[in-house]
Amino acid sequence: MAIHFCLGVTLLLSMWATAKCDVPNEAINMECHDRFFVIAVDLAFTGNEPHFEAVDESGVYPITRHRAAQCGYSIGVLPLLGHVELRASYFSCHTENNDDKVFTFNFNLVVANEGKIVSYALSKTCSPSLPWSPREVTCEVNYMEVSVNSEVTCPSETKKEDWNAALKSAYTSATSDWQVMLHGGEEQGMPMNLSEAHKRGYLFDLTDSRLVLRAQYGQPESFSTEVNGVPVEGVHATLFSRQGWVVLMVDLVAACSMHEGSYNDSGYMMWDTPEALHPLMTSQHEAQVKIGVNGELVEEPVAEERGYIVKKQNTIIQISIPYNAEGAIRKSLVSGDLFEFYIFDLYLEQMLFGEDQMDTRLRAHRTLATPLLPRSLFSENRTVPEERVFTVYIGNVPEDVELAAVNLNGQKCNAPFSNESSLTITKVIQPNHNHGYTLKVSMFDPVIRQKFSKEDATMQQTLEINYTLTVLPENEPFYHLASVMAFTDVSPPVFDALCTESGISFKLDHRPFDYLWEITIDSDLLTSELADQHGYIMSNDSNSLLLEVPLLSQGYQYEGFNLKEVIGTFKILIRDPKTSEVQSSSIKTCSFTTTELVVCSTDGRMTVVADLALAIPNGGNPARTNLRDKYCGPKETDGSRALFSFSLNSCGSTVKLGKEYVTYENEIFYSKKLRALKNPADPSNDIDRVMIQCTYPLSGLFRLFSVYKFESDKAGFGRIVHSAHSTEGLLSPTMEPTTVFQTPVYTTRRSRRPVSMRPGYQPPVKYIKVSSFLRNLPKKGAKGQLQIKLNPFISL
Structure with missing residues (x-):
């Protein structure tokens, strides 16, 4: 796949109004090589259609495709490298030549800039670093060129018939001007003067020491042949002039391999060229070959390091280059999937040594390309x-x-x-x-x-x-x-728990998969609404969940009640959201000290620690206190407090029914006789009354006033009410019970005396029995009153 695209110019170039400017140094690079001069200009500076003009003393000449091939120029746009490149032979048409040692190049770079045509003057002087060989052949991408030392005029290996035909034509010519005979095609060509040859696309030039012939590929007079399967194209011209009885003749031959290159399964690009491309260029000794890239030859050790391989087989020199070798140009391409191809600008030198000292140096520029290669990510x-x-x-x-x-x-x-x-x-x-x-x-x-x-x-x-x-x-x-x-x-989430003075603190560091489970308090989903309802303090962000559970909040389970401490346990359950099955739990038990508390258990028991300092006279003993049933005394006392624990349906408790709640109430008394003895000046003995209450939601009661046992799916709300001072700040239920509409019902008969008296004695009682439908009571009856049926009292 070639990367050189010759550029054309419009015939109106000479009519354009142009401005002369200097090219920025970063946009242009000009270099002198052994046998050519090169200019590379950044495409970002030139745009898509840059043009070159050759400048000499006689004028300015646009370099068209035809002029480029005939005059020794090769112009190519190399988008993969991002620049446009011009290569000029040292014997190109408009180059100033000083003794074949110093060459001066002058060009104009013409670009369109914001709708205006701008011309940049370019100039460079070069001196070849190598001496000229007797014969130099250049195989460029668009032309062939041969130059010989003008002092060498006798052929060594010219075919006899070609020599005789040229010699005969020279003798029969009546002019002393130089003429040329082209040897190619099926018929022998006729002599022509140099002007006619120039019209046919051939350029002959005589410098200070050399004769030059240049022709583009594909001329009618060029010859094509194969050497061991390798296609070769060349041009053979005999230049002659008759000076009196002396005929001067020079044979000029340029021959180039036209092998297009190939690619093998081992990942090498290959190019073949015959060891001898023409009989006039036949080597009598082994030829030397150097290769490189982008116009630079490299020494053999460097070539081997890069993986270049040069071998000879059946008089054919085969060049093998790894497709991804240094200097290769790579390009990606999408054709359904991702592909890539590699382009290698091969630069080759062959040195052919002849016995007649007519050594030949051949330089070839060839572009090699791989086929599309799959590129796998x-x-x-x-x-x-x-x-x-x-x-x-x-x-x-x-x-x-x-x-x-x-x-x-x-x-x-x-x-x-x-x-x-x-x-x-x-x-x-x-x-x-x-x-x-x-x-x-x-x-x-x-x-x-x-x-x-x-x-x-x-x-x-x-x-x-x-x-x-x-x-x-x-x-x-x-x-x-x-x-x-x-x-x-994955595993269910686990809380870290910590006991505090006022309750229990739970913390859960969030994991990405914790959403697979539900967090509940008993059977209720833990939400901010539930936390507000139960008096919890909850904060939840993207990192963690914090839950502060104050003592006596709903959800605690208590044990080991005494006046010194109460042991409370709080449990957080982790459930499967689909089946509600408990997968794990976080349980924390802590010991607390408190002045007063009321615990209303789910099994129908009220446990109370009450401060009785204002309920008994000075010097009174809390152990002498009792509930409404005087046989229900404290379990434990100290100087000012008493601990009571009793069944809700005992000890003279009264029941108050509301629309949504049921409240059990009792009172702590100090003996009236003792009060009178301790405080005779106050006949009314009007001191602090201590009321204790437990309130339960009706919806959570399974059997209300059961003959055998009390059942509730939730603990009740307890409260201690002191009549002698404000109750602000004391424990109260989170949701207040509705207005009581039933007359308080005493759960024991006051006329009944127990068989014996002992502290803390709780006599057995019979209860009012309320139907189970109370949990789904209608809100109002026919006349707007809540209706409830109570069984009559059952006496002992």
């Missing part, structure tokens, strides 16, 4: 499961390919990537001019597909990746797919 799963992050690397990305977007499980993310979310993409540069990208995304990002397995308690996480990459500069897209999967062991 690879994906590598670099995930470390413990990090809980998918890490995927895509590599072997060519330098002219960029990542434009990624599609994660159907969700597209376009470049540029901000890396502000849980997705990060990092470009990784490789030393071989390739690069790659590392993609990281949390395994618990919402984009990840997750599937939970109860059987083995694992979470399967899947990420399907579709990379969108583009080939520059065309921005042609193609796609690369990758898929990764991970399995994560």
Whole structure:
């Protein structure tokens, strides 16, 4: 695949109004080589249609395609390198030649700049670093050129018939002007003067010491042949002039291999050229070959290091170059999938040594290209499961390919990537001019597909990746797919718990998969509304859940009641949201000290620690206190407090029914006789009354006033009411009971005396029995009153 595209110019160039300017140094590079001069200009500066003009003393000459081949210029646009390049032979038409040792080049670079035509003057003087060989042959991409020392006039190996025909024509010619006979085609050509030859596309020039012939490929008079299967094209001209009885004749031969190159399965580009391309160039000794790239020959050790191979077989010199060798030009291409091809600008020198001292130096520029080669990218799963992050690397990305977007499980993310979310993409540069990208995304990002397995308690996480990459500069897209999967062991969440002076503090550090479970207090889902209702203090953010549970809040279970401490246990349950089955629990038990408390248990028992300092006279003993039933005394006392624990349906408790609540109430008394003795000046003995209450929601009671036992699915709300001072700040139910509408019902008969008296004695009683439908009571009856049926009292 060639990369040189000859440029044409319009005939109106001479009519354009142009401005002379200087080219910025960073946009242009001019270099002198052994046998040619080269100019490279950045395409970003020239645009898509730059033009060159050759300048000499006689004028300005646009370099058209035809003039370039005839005058020794080769112009090519190399988009892969990003520049336009002009190569000029040292014997090119408009070059100032000083004794074949110093050559001065003058050109105009013409570009369109913002709608205006601008001309830049370019000039360079070069001196070849190598002496000229007797014969020099150049095989450029668009022309052949041969130059010989003008002092050598006798052929050594010219075919006899060619020599005789030229000699006969020279003798019969009546002019002393130089003439030329072209040997090629099926018929022998007739002599012509140099002007006619120039019209046919051949250029002859006589410098200070050399004769030059130049012709473009494909001329009618050129010859084509094969040497051991390698196609060869050449031009053979005999230049002669008759000076009296002396005839001066010079044979000029240029021959070039036209092998297009090939590519083998081992990854080598190959190019063949005959060891001797023409009988006049036949070597009597072994030829020497040097190769290089981009107009620079390299020494043999360097060539071997780069992997270049030169070998001879059946008089054919075969050049093998690794497709990705240094100096190769690479380009990506999308054709359904990603492909690439390599272009190698081969520069070859052959030295042919003849016994007649007519050594020949042949220099050839040839462009070699591979076919389209599949370019495979690879994906590598670099995930470390413990990090809980998918890490995927895509590599072997060519330098002219960029990542434009990624599609994660159907969700597209376009470049540029901000890396502000849980997705990060990092470009990784490789030393071989390739690069790659590392993609990281949390395994618990919402984009990840997750599937939970109860059987083995694992979470399967899947990420399907579709990379969108583009080939520059065309921005042609193609796609690369990758898929990764991970399995994560999961377990129900566990709270850290801490005892405080006022309650228990629970903390849960969030994990991405905690959403698989529900957090409940008993059977109620833990929400901010529930926390407010029960008096909990809860805060929940993206990092953790904090729950402060004050003592005596709903949900506590108590044991070991005494006046010194109370042992409270609070339990948080973790449930399966689909089946409500308990999967785990976080339980914390703490010991608390308190002045007063009321505990209303689910099994129908009220436990009270009450401060009786104002309820008894000075010097009174709290052990002498009792409930409404005087046989129900305290379990434990100290200087001012008493501990009572009794069944709600005993000790003279009264029941007050509301629309949604039922309240059990009792009172702590100090003996009236003792009060009178202690305080005779106060006949009314009106001191502090201590009321104690437990309130239960009707909806949570299973059997209200059961003959055998009390059942409630929730603990009640307790309260101690002191008549002698304000109750502000004392414990009260979170939700106040509704207005009582029934006359208080005493659960014991006052006329009944027990058989014996002992502290803390609680006599057995019979109860009022209320139907179970009370939990779903209608709010109002026919006349707007709540209706309830009570069984009559049952006496002992």
